Amino acid sequence: MEINNVAEVVDDCIQKNGNSLIPVLQDIQSHYNYLPEEIFDEVSQKMNIPLIDVYGVATFYKSFSLTPKGKHIITVCVGTACHVRGGQRIVDKISRELGIEPGETTPDMNFTLETVNCLGCCAIGPIIMVDGEYHGQMTIQKAISLLNEFRTKLKKEEENDTSKS
Ligand code: FES
Structure with missing residues (x-):
């Protein structure tokens, strides 16, 4: 970059x-x-x-990164409250979908996958945060649809960029 x-x-x-x-x-x-x-x-x-x-x-400060991150940052909570409700299974699924491990960024620089130990709203766990926005009561299916929404958005942006050039 x-x-x-x-x-x-x-x-x-x-x-x-x-x-x-x-x-x-x-x-x-x-x-x-x-x-x-x-x-x-x-x-x-x-x-x-x-x-x-x-x-x-x-x-x-953990919020600063010295390595490039993707356009979209997916943070999955794996703290105890989220873990017992399936947080780890969600990380594993997203990880397989994107072909990266937590802490890594996809080669196309579209997504970074991260994990945290608590996002401070355990009652609505499992939680994932995408670009700072919280999504509670997450399931594997909901996580995949969310990921697909972002993929569609990225595809549209790419198509717009191509049609402009
Ligand atoms: S453990 Fe996940 S929000 Fe607290």
């Missing part, structure tokens, strides 16, 4: 978030979908924060 306009993106995120490192990094991550290596020097210099501290924050 090509990383463009690093200086402009970093400037823009600093302008929007002032001198607060975490919001700046969050904003950069939402632009690129992860924190590319190229941004670290730029952030360090422009915010006048030692490079080691910028890396320290980026690697400390």
Whole structure:
């Protein structure tokens, strides 16, 4: 993946978030979908924060990723409450469908599969979160239809892109 306009993106995120490192990094991550290596020097210099501290924050918080993620991030809860209601079977099914293990991204960069230990709403488990949106009382069938909805959406986007070029 090509990383463009690093200086402009970093400037823009600093302008929007002032001198607060975490919001700046969050904003950069939402632009690129992860924190590319190229941004670290730029952030360090422009915010006048030692490079080691910028890396320290980026690697400390689990919400930051230093590796590229897919367009859609599927997070399946495998905490106890969700696990006893079939959370692990849902992960296994999605994993087989996408051909990747949790923590991996599909080669076409469309999906990243992740697991977590609790999403904070155990009562409606098993839960999966897609791009930050919660889907409760999940079943294998519901998970597959959700996945297919995203696949259809991606296909349409691809077709639109092709017809524009
Ligand atoms: S264990 Fe899944 S939301 Fe708490």
